[in-house]
Amino acid sequence: xxxxxxxxxxxxxxxxxxxxxxxxxxxxxxxxxxxxxxxxxxxxxxxxxxxxxxxxxxxxxxxxxxxxxxxxxxxxxxxxxxxxxxxxxxxxxxxxxxxxxxxxxxxxxxxxxxxxxxxxxxxxxxxxxxxxxxxxxxxxxxxxxxxxxxxxxxxxxxxxxxxxxxxxxxxxxxxxxxxxxxxxxxxxxxxxxxxxxxxxxxxxxxxxxxxxxxxxxxxxxxxxxxxxxxxxxxxxxxxx
Amino acid sequence: xxxxxxxxxxxxxxxxxxxxxxxxxxxxxxxxxxxxxxxxxxxxxxxxxxxxxxxxxxxxxxxxxxxxxxxxxxxxxxxxxxxxxxxxxxxxxxxxxxxxxxxxxxxxxxxxxxxxxxxxxxxxxxxxxxxxxxxxxxxxxxxxxxxxxxxxxxxxxxxxxxxxxxxxxxxxxxxxxxxxxxxxxxxxxxxxxxxxxxxxxxxxxxxxxxxxxxxxxxxxxxxxxxxxxxxxxxx
Numbered sequence: 001x002x003x004x005x006x007x008x009x010x011x012x013x014x015x016x017x018x019x020x021x022x023x024x025x026x027x028x029x030x031x032x033x034x035x036x037x038x039x040x041x042x043x044x045x046x047x048x049x050x051x052x053x054x055x056x057x058x059x060x061x062x063x064x065x066x067x068x069x070x071x072x073x074x075x076x077x078x079x080x081x082x083x084x085x086x087x088x089x090x091x092x093x094x095x096x097x098x099x100x101x102x103x104x105x106x107x108x109x110x111x112x113x114x115x116x117x118x119x120x121x122x123x124x125x126x127x128x129x130x131x132x133x134x135x136x137x138x139x140x141x142x143x144x145x146x147x148x149x150x151x152x153x154x155x156x157x158x159x160x161x162x163x164x165x166x167x168x169x170x171x172x173x174x175x176x177x178x179x180x181x182x183x184x185x186x187x188x189x190x191x192x193x194x195x196x197x198x199x200x201x202x203x204x205x206x207x208x209x210x211x212x213x214x215x216x217x218x219x220x221x222x223x224x225x226x227x228x229x230x231x232x233x234x235x236x237x238x239x240x
Numbered sequence: 241x242x243x244x245x246x247x248x249x250x251x252x253x254x255x256x257x258x259x260x261x262x263x264x265x266x267x268x269x270x271x272x273x274x275x276x277x278x279x280x281x282x283x284x285x286x287x288x289x290x291x292x293x294x295x296x297x298x299x300x301x302x303x304x305x306x307x308x309x310x311x312x313x314x315x316x317x318x319x320x321x322x323x324x325x326x327x328x329x330x331x332x333x334x335x336x337x338x339x340x341x342x343x344x345x346x347x348x349x350x351x352x353x354x355x356x357x358x359x360x361x362x363x364x365x366x367x368x369x370x371x372x373x374x375x376x377x378x379x380x381x382x383x384x385x386x387x388x389x390x391x392x393x394x395x396x397x398x399x400x401x402x403x404x405x406x407x408x409x410x411x412x413x414x415x416x417x418x419x420x421x422x423x424x425x426x427x428x429x430x431x432x433x434x435x436x437x438x439x440x441x442x443x444x445x446x447x448x449x450x451x452x453x454x455x456x457x458x459x460x461x462x463x464x465x466x467x468x469x470x471x472x473x474x475x
Contacts, residue, residue, distance in 0.1 A: 050375055077381035087376035091394045100390060101380035146376075153380060 001026045001188060002047065002157065007056035009042055009212075016042045018212035020056070024157075029189045031199035031220075034209040035235060040192045043209060044159050047190065048079045061156075077105060080150030080158040084166050086142040088134035094121075094145055095130040098152045107153065120148040124178050140171030144178050157188040164195055196240060200224055208232045251442045257433050261443075264429025265450060271346045271425065272412045278351025279411070280404075283358025286312045288388065290359070291366045295374070312359070319356035325417045327353055332421040342423040346415065354411050361407065365400030366392060398469050405462040409455050426450060 002024040009017040016039045024030055034040045045051040047058060049065060049072050058066050065075045089097050098120070099113035108116065121127040124144040134142055143163055150158060160179065164172040176198050183189060183202045193199060199206050199220060206223040208216040208231075216229040224240070227233050252258040293309035319327070331349045332342070339345050369392050377387030419428035430447035434440045 048379055050379060073378075073381045073383050075381075076379055079379070081376075081379035083372060083376065083379075085370075085372055087370070087372035089373060089376065089391045091391065091398070101377075101382055104386055104390065105381055150380070 001061060002190075003057075003059040003062075004047075005057045005059075007043070007046060007058065008054045009039070009046060009051060010054045016212055017046070017053075020209075020212070020214055022207070022214060022217075024188065024190065026156075027186050027188055029183050029187075029202055029204045030191065031203035031206045032190065032192045032209055033194070033196070033199060033206065033235075038210045039212040040209045041161050044161050044190060044192050047159055048076050048081055050081075077107070077153055078156045080153060080155035082143070082146050082150055082158065082160045082163045084162040086134070086139070086146045086166075088142055088146055088149070090134055092133075093130065094126070094132050094134070094137075097134070097145065098149045101149075102152050105153075113152065116152055117148070120151055121145075123181070124148055138171060139167045140174045143167065143171075143175045147175075147178055147182070151182075157190065158182065160189065160191040160193070162192050162194065164193070194239070196224070208235070210235075247437075247439055247442055250437050251433055251439055252446075257436070260424065260429035260432045261426070261446065261450070262429075264424050264426040267343060267418075267424060268412070268415050268426040269454075270343065271350060271415045271418065272408075274347045275350030275354050275415075276408055276411055278347070279354025279358045279407070282351065282355025283362050284393075286315065286355065286359035287362035287366060288393075290363050292384070295371075316356045316359060319353055320360075324350070324353050324414055325420060328417060328421060342418075342421055345421065346418045346423055346425075350411060350415060354407060357407055358404065361400050361403040362396060364403070365396035365398075368399045369395045401462070401466060401469070405458065409458055412454060412458070413451060 002022075004020055004022045007017050007020040008015070018039075020043060032040045032044065042051055046053050047060075049058075053066060056066065057064055060075060060079070063070065063075070065072065088094075089100065092100060095114065095117055098117040099108075099110070102108040102113040102116070103110055107113075118127055118130070121130065124147070126141060126144060126148075129137060129141065129145070134145070137145065147158075147163075163179070164175050167175060172195070176195065179189070179191070179198070180202055191198070191203070201220075203220050205217060206220050207214055208223075208227075208229065210231050216223065216227060216232045224236065227236055252261070289305070289308045289312050293305055328346070328349045332339075332345050336345050336348070373391050373395065374384075374387055377391050378384065382390070415425055416427035418425045419431065422428075424432070426447055430443040433443040437443075
């Protein structure tokens, strides 16, 4: 479903991604781990072209999204993204946060979008917050709303960019819980995370990115129990 | 007391001289409001061009945008680099030499002048909005323009409101230079009375008081608007 070929990305003289090839099947849950500055977030942000790759190709459903003639807005409609800092729209209520894109992009009528929003909010137990503003919510609540906002567009794949890194420790659980449910529902997910427990438990594959390349990739058990790459062994010994 | 009454009668009642004040006040208000409207329209357009260019949005940035950005920068540099009075005189005696209405000259001058300042204060407002807001909108499939309109600009407007009120107040008082082209606005109205009756105290204090009251009204209305906008940011 997602096919990455020879992906390079530089910011000025700084080379962040140095040739990434990867293939993600429908329904897979990919956890990406790695030291900070390794390029894992940049890789994720390339998948929906929030960063424009310097070189390389990305295919989604066999459509080359790196082609300059592609309407990237249309492509992004099927790729949900959840950010480290939530990025809820501060000027809008929770309801408007969730329904803005589906209504404006004519995916749904106002009634359909609101119905869908309530249904999704019930799933994350926040239906009483419809009229609140983001500033009135806790971090964990904001991130659950951010997930709901992405889901309201009925995406085919969800990208998570360190979704729990900005949360108070006691709120990490409630967000991971929602993500687990999503995984159980069969959503294709790519998650950049420092939550090793989540990677081990939920991911179908774990990817270790360092110095802008994929240094190791395998099933969670093999990845954590018998890592082969020396850099990964060192990394795991520090974080586990 | 009787002396005051005599002066007052002489300054404002005789020959209906209060008309200089009221007619002047009306002109001052017309110039200020129309110029502010024009300034806000120019300011929004210019600030969006400048921001769209600076945010390096690969799909938006192109040669026409770069040219537009350069024009905007030159416009801001010229307007901010020269005194408003000089701009007014140039407009009146050179650019719009055949214009029949001094009021039109004043509105256009102050509108163009104000636009440059409003553009910069809006640009500050837009830049104060976290870039994550734009990214979130784009990641949902909304276009740059749509995200700006629905998410970024409302927040930028709120952030710029105090500065915009400042500009409004400064503009109101700056229209007092219109006397230089013989336009009867509030200050000149008072000054005409002073020149006729040779009494400076009452006409000028009256003019000052009227400006002061106008500014107080603007400040009060601004505080009402700000209170209404505050709901979404209990931070």
